[in-house]
Amino acid sequence: MHFSLPLVLVALASAATSTLAATLSWDGTKIPNICSNDLYAIQCLGLPSSLHRDSSDATSHRSMNACRSPNRCAGSQDYGSCDEYPYASSAEGGAQAVTRCVPAHENSVQGGTLSSFYTRNDIEQGDQYNVAFYNTRGLEYADGSCDNSGDEVRRRQLHPRDLLRMNTAAYSRRVFNTAEGHELVMFEPLSQPKALDRVLGTDAYLATEARWVPIVNATM
Amino acid sequence: MSSLPLFNVAGASSSEVEKLLAGIRSTSYIAEVTSNEVPPGESGLWDAVVPVNLPDDCSQSSSIDEQVKALVAYTTSAKLPDSRSWSASFLIIDSRTSRDGSLLAVEVGEKKEIDRMRVAPKSVVEVASNLAVQNMPLAEYKAMCKNAEIFDDGR
Numbered sequence: 001m002h003f004s005l006p007l008v009l010v011a012l013a014s015a016a017t018s019t020l021a022a023t024l025s026w027d028g029t030k031i032p033n034i035c036s037n038d039l040y041a042i043q044c045l046g047l048p049s050s051l052h053r054d055s056s057d058a059t060s061h062r063s064m065n066a067c068r069s070p071n072r073c074a075g076s077q078d079y080g081s082c083d084e085y086p087y088a089s090s091a092e093g094g095a096q097a098v099t100r101c102v103p104a105h106e107n108s109v110q111g112g113t114l115s116s117f118y119t120r121n122d123i124e125q126g127d128q129y130n131v132a133f134y135n136t137r138g139l140e141y142a143d144g145s146c147d148n149s150g151d152e153v154r155r156r157q158l159h160p161r162d163l164l165r166m167n168t169a170a171y172s173r174r175v176f177n178t179a180e181g182h183e184l185v186m187f188e189p190l191s192q193p194k195a196l197d198r199v200l201g202t203d204a205y206l207a208t209e210a211r212w213v214p215i216v217n218a219t220m
Numbered sequence: 221m222s223s224l225p226l227f228n229v230a231g232a233s234s235s236e237v238e239k240l241l242a243g244i245r246s247t248s249y250i251a252e253v254t255s256n257e258v259p260p261g262e263s264g265l266w267d268a269v270v271p272v273n274l275p276d277d278c279s280q281s282s283s284i285d286e287q288v289k290a291l292v293a294y295t296t297s298a299k300l301p302d303s304r305s306w307s308a309s310f311l312i313i314d315s316r317t318s319r320d321g322s323l324l325a326v327e328v329g330e331k332k333e334i335d336r337m338r339v340a341p342k343s344v345v346e347v348a349s350n351l352a353v354q355n356m357p358l359a360e361y362k363a364m365c366k367n368a369e370i371f372d373d374g375r
Contacts, residue, residue: 115265118264124305
């Protein structure tokens with residue numbers, strides 16, 4: 001197993017300085033199952049909402065998580081693809097990722113969207129980005145609940161080095177508004193109050209529309 | 221995004237490759253991913269697949285297995301043109317492409333071939349962009365099309 005220590009150190013060192021990081025915003029109406037998985041991972045397990053691109057370790061990240069090989073979701077007719085958060089192409093991905101069986105088409109659209117995000121935002125190896133959500137009403141876990149429906153699965157036993165990589169934190173939910181009226185749900189570490197105020201005045205990237213929109217104020 | 225190199229082991233002419241690339245890029249998958257908000261050329265997926273010359277040690281007369289082996293060694297050796305970021309996974313125009321249009325996708329991880337699958341041109345961007353970020357392996361696409369000989373998402 002390859003372990004990218006430099007990228008993890010970058011991730012830890014820059015966790016508190018996300019000033020200019022891009023904000024990747026997912027539309028809950030387009031990829032609802034994936035957004036639910038992400039929400040559970042962040043708000044219920046404290047997995048990072050700020051990620052760093054690490055494409056060089058993506059294969060090992062993918063092989064280490066609970067999706068397993070062959071894909072544990074393969075027997076499902078409608079939910080045959082395995083989604084993971086943090087993403088395999090992030091330094092935070094790997095064994096600690098939370099996985100969920102999702103419709104294959106939904107997962108396939110997410111992959112293209114993530115690829116497009118990396119290109120259009122010039123996200124290079126090691127670059128940081130924040131993860132946000134909008135149109136979350138009605139999504140599982142969007143109300144703050146952490147009662148696992150049984151769909152969220154992660155590896156039972158983690159290696160100590162994976163525990164070290166997790167960088168888990170307790171988060172408070174913040175809501176930011178865009179100039180076009182989107183309510184962006186983001187997660188701020190309790191240890192860094194108001195840290196996310198840095199996104200005010202920056203642009204959020206609406207992932208499934210491949211365009212940017214200004215973040216104008218915060219309501220929470 | 222990392223682009224997937226497109227290798228031509230069938231000796232297709234440059235105009236044939238260009239025509240194939242145009243077909244790949246005409247997929248409606250790009251419009252779906254971007255909700256039709258940006259022109260396809262600005263989507264970030266336009267260069268999901270980029271033609272690359274064959275390396276010297278990959279002969280057009282070799283068997284497909286030998287060609288794949290040589291190409292895996294090439295894409296994992298950091299010898300690809302440095303003009304862009306590349307994925308180790310790649311696509312092949314082979315002898316079958318001229319018959320049914322399909323390309324051979326080869327998934328590579330940790331310097332080894334993991335899987336291979338034939339893909340219809342209009343589904344190539346979908347598969348390539350997912351391989352590029354390790355979001356969905358070929359095994360899931362095979363399951364998605366119930367192990368049909370060619371993955372064709374009808375786009």
